[in-house]
Amino acid sequence: MEYVIGIDLGTSAVKVLLVDKNGRVKGEWTEPYPLYQPRSGYSEQNPEDWIEKTIAALKNVLQTAKIDPHSVRGLSFSGQMHGLVLLNEKHEVLREAILWNDTRTTEECREIEERVGKEKLLSITQNRALEGFTLPKLLWVKKYEPHIYEQAHTFLLPKDYVRFRFTGHVAMEYSDAAGTLLLDIRNKVWSRQLCHALDIDIGLCPPLVESAAYVGTLLPEVAEQTGLPTTVKVFAGGADNACGAIGAGILSEGRTMCSIGTSGVILAYEQTGNKQFAGKVHYFNHANPNSYYIMGVTLAAGYSFEWFKRTFAPEDSFSEIVKRASESTIGANGLLFTPYLVGERTPYADANIRSSFIGIDASHTKWDFARAVIEGITFSLNESITIIKESGKQVKSVVSVGGGAKSQEWLQIQANIFDTPIEKLKNEQGPGMGAAMIAACGCGWFTSLEECASVFKQVEQIVEPREEETKLYRELFLVYRQIYSQTKEINEQLKKLRK
The missing domain is CATH 3.30.420.40 (ATPase, nucleotide binding domain)
Structure with missing residues (x-):
């Protein structure tokens, strides 16, 4: 071999x-x-x-x-x-x-x-x-x-x-x-x-x-x-x-990736360098020849979840928190969270904005807050999905990698909020696999990265959006998008009190 x-x-x-x-x-x-x-x-x-x-x-x-x-x-x-x-x-x-x-x-x-x-x-x-x-x-x-x-x-x-x-x-x-x-x-x-x-x-x-x-x-x-x-x-x-995109098979129009690590990334394939996004998303040359990718970034995606776990549920595992959060309702019983713990990148390049919980009342439990954090991270990533869709591009499916792909519950939330089928890979290896695929093509094993991906990339599961849940999330997303503009000035005023 x-x-x-x-x-x-x-x-x-x-x-x-x-x-x-x-x-x-x-x-x-x-x-x-x-x-x-x-x-x-x-x-x-x-x-x-x-x-x-x-x-x-x-x-x-x-x-x-x-x-x-x-x-x-x-x-x-x-x-x-x-x-x-x-x-x-x-x-x-x-x-x-x-x-x-x-x-x-x-x-x-x-x-x-x-x-x-x-x-x-x-x-x-x-x-x-x-x-x-x-x-x-x-x-x-x-x-x-x-x-x-x-x-x-x-x-x-x-x-x-x-x-x-x-x-x-x-x-x-x-x-x-x-x-x-x-x-x-x-x-x-x-x-x-x-x-x-x-x-x-x-x-x-x-x-x-x-x-x-x-x-x-x-x-x-x-x-x-x-x-x-x-x-x-x-x-x-x-x-x-770019290598992460290759490893996930993001090599043709309509292909998109959601990666939730410390930060969160939405990355979509683009054939031309001519679309105009006014700097709202990053626009880079792809490692696939003569193509590009569009990328939106949530600075504190997985970091927001890690912060919640460290602060409110240090004894609970990742899977236990997500499982208990899924017992809350869609919209976390009327609670929204914005994941701006360290500022934000897409679509708001704002180093001073900070996170908010909106809608707290005495009935909320720790697990409502956990659900709000998971939904807030996914709403933030959906801002990038929305920018991509509004440019006229199709988002046919989303390959989910990183922390958000480790839970069936979170995969379903992604499918519902993005209103798009979510693919979970059988053996996710990240950018290192993309680099290996470049070497495989360079050695002549395959004639293109697309051909290589048809062999190397293996999908374990496809999670479909649920119509009724997607409809509710669509309404909640409209509310979520109002929070930045209505808290920006308050956060500017609070900046001088931060350590």
């Missing part, structure tokens, strides 16, 4: 999957690494930690799977988006990487919008200037660490840096480049117009390649450390959300 490897470079750990030609996971290994937060709002990592732990994960997955390393034909990468890794002329790291969840760059975001213009920025990148993106980080370094910026020869994103260290090949692929805020996503080139407006040398931007591009084989020292042969082919890979 032959194998490919998918490497998912996450924020807290690297996960390696060993996958055979039938899409079966024959081995997996996770290695954690530290996150550094030297000041409030800062989030950094040492790129050397990524290298060390990825090598360790590869070595361990081979040892535990007990396969012949020469049967591994190829590998590819998925990675956390937006992070800034600055390299000098010798390709040495100049400072610790600034990550996607770093929020120090609010001033730089305003500077980008003022110097470029909001409409011009949207016309080129299809995205607003937000703190998470790479460009504001680059401007921050230029402003506050000029001695570092002056030494910079190029920049890479996290997984592209690891791939460079494995192969010696410097490049960035389109799905991750789209998250820098420097890519003209329709023309698939670095934007000279943006670089000129912001006084950035376009020479800092690395060469661009397709996600499935063959970029070389493993360097001898990497092969020796991991136990893999130097004949293993390496392919560029994709951003974590």
